[in-house]
Each structure stands twice: as structure tokens, then as C-alpha cells.
Amino acid sequence: xxxxxxxxxxAGAGPDNPPVVVLISADPRTSHRxxxxxxxGLGITAGDNEVCFVLTGPAAHLLDGDTDDLVDGDxxxxxxxxxxxxxxxxxxEKTAIPDDPDWNAEGxxxxxxxxxxxxxxxxxxxxxxxx
Amino acid sequence: xxxxxxxxxxxxxxxxxxxxxxxxxxxxEAALARGADLYLYLIDDGVRALGDPRVRALAGRGARLFxxxxxxxxxxxxxxxxxxxxxxxxxxxxxxxxxxxRFIALN
Numbered sequence: 001x002x003x004x005x006x007x008x009x010x011a012g013a014g015p016d017n018p019p020v021v022v023l024i025s026a027d028p029r030t031s032h033r034x035x036x037x038x039x040x041g042l043g044i045t046a047g048d049n050e051v052c053f054v055l056t057g058p059a060a061h062l063l064d065g066d067t068d069d070l071v072d073g074d075x076x077x078x079x080x081x082x083x084x085x086x087x088x089x090x091x092x093e094k095t096a097i098p099d100d101p102d103w104n105a106e107g108x109x110x111x112x113x114x115x116x117x118x119x120x121x122x123x124x125x126x127x128x129x130x131x
Numbered sequence: 132x133x134x135x136x137x138x139x140x141x142x143x144x145x146x147x148x149x150x151x152x153x154x155x156x157x158x159x160e161a162a163l164a165r166g167a168d169l170y171l172y173l174i175d176d177g178v179r180a181l182g183d184p185r186v187r188a189l190a191g192r193g194a195r196l197f198x199x200x201x202x203x204x205x206x207x208x209x210x211x212x213x214x215x216x217x218x219x220x221x222x223x224x225x226x227x228x229x230x231x232x233r234f235i236a237l238n
């Protein structure tokens with residue numbers, strides 16, 4: 001357990017804690033914020049927290065096979081590879097998954113989810129980061 | 132509700148032009164006025180809020196002010212040698228997420 005901010009108290013972390021939900025709807029084709037959200041979520045995951053990534057709408061393009069057309073595409077490729085190494089799945093809004101056969105060419109674990117399921121995931125979280 | 136010594140974490144990731152800044156400043160001032168411990172983390176475009184005098188003044192009132200060093204680097208914002216600002220990475224943000232009583236992200 002790290003203590004860089006010196007704030008540990010009654011709400012301390014632990015493996016039994018509910019996840020931090022990182023919900024991304026920013027479009028990585030037009031905004032750097034989708035990549036930033038991925039980076040932040042990855043950083044939180046590295047701190048021994050369970051993180052639940054939820055991609056809605058155009059954020060599903062974070063898993064595009066070709067990252068050349070994405071803002072900060074090289075970073076996205078690197079960060080999502082790290083997410084894959086950690087075995088953290090992406091919950092992706094079912095209706096937002098692109099038809100492109102090259103989508104998720106790297107074979108990241110993807111869990112297609114409905115709007116109702118996304119609402120459940122959010123209810124189960126203890127902290128929320130929405131981009 | 133007694134907020135004295137309660138820990139409030141605030142994350143701000145938007146820039147000076149975004150209304151989130153007003154929200155962050157307002158929440159911060161209210162929390163400090165009620166005796167809460169305030170931890171403000173500026174990230175992404177939020178690092179530019181360091182240029183807002185109201186944000187600077189929060190540190191003088193007891194807030195802990197953290198700024199994403201990576202975000203500053205990407206925007207070529209020079210790091211200051213200031214006692215009131217801590218440049219840091221996501222480990223500290225994780226600490227805030229885990230260790231505060233309430234955590235609000237303004238994205």
C-alpha cells in the first residue's frame with residue numbers, strides 16, 4: 001500500500017472493495033481524452049485496485065486495429081496492451097461495437113454489455129471516473 | 132452533517148474554459164469552510180487550472196494541491212519549485228481514490 005498523498009483512513013483500500021468504474025465515452029478519433037482516461041484507469045489498476053473499464057458509444061474505437069487514425073494512437077496501443085497483460089477486460093456497449101473486422105484485432109478480452117448492464121456495473125462501483 | 136476532518140478528494144481534468152473549474156473552486160471553498168480536509172488533483176487539461184489564482188489560494192487555506200507531472204510535461208508547463216504544489220503521478224491519485232471519504236471527479 002502506497003501512501004504518497006498521506007490520506008489513508010477509514011475508507012482504506014483492499015481486495016474486497018468494489019471496483020473503480022472508468023466509463024469512457026470520448027471519441028479517440030477526435031479527442032485525446034479517451035486515451036487519457038485509459039491511462040488513468042491503467043494507473044489505478046496498477047495500484048492493486050480492481051478497475052472496471054466501460055466503453056460506450058465512440059469510445060469503442062479505443063480497440064480499433066489501426067491506431068494511426070486515433071489521437072495519441074501510439075499511447076493507446078501501449079496502454080491497452082498493458083491492460084491486456086493485467087487481464088482486465090473491456091466492457092463495451094454492445095450496440096457500439098464497430099462492424100470493422102479489424103476491430104479488436106489484438107484479441108483483448110471484451111464483454112459486450114447492454115445499457116442495463118452498464119447501469120448495474122455503475123451501481124456496483126465504489127468510485128467513478130467518467131470521460 | 133459534520134464535515135470536520137472528513138477527507139474530500141477532487142479530480143479536475145478540464146481546462147480553464149470549462150465550467151468544471153467554477154464547480155471545483157466552489158466545492159473546494161465550501162469544503163474548507165466546513166473544516167474538511169481537501170485534496171485537489173489536477174490532471175490532463177486540468178493542470179492549466181494551476182494558473183487560476185483561486186486555485187492557488189486554496190493551498191493557502193489548507194488544501195493539498197497535487198498536479199499531474201506528466202500532464203505538465205505534455206503541455207510544456209514548467210514545474211515550479213513551490214511548497215504549496217506537489218507534482219506527482221497516478222500513484223497519488225490512486226491514494227486519493229482509496230483514502231478519501233468522498234471522491235468527486237470533474238471531467
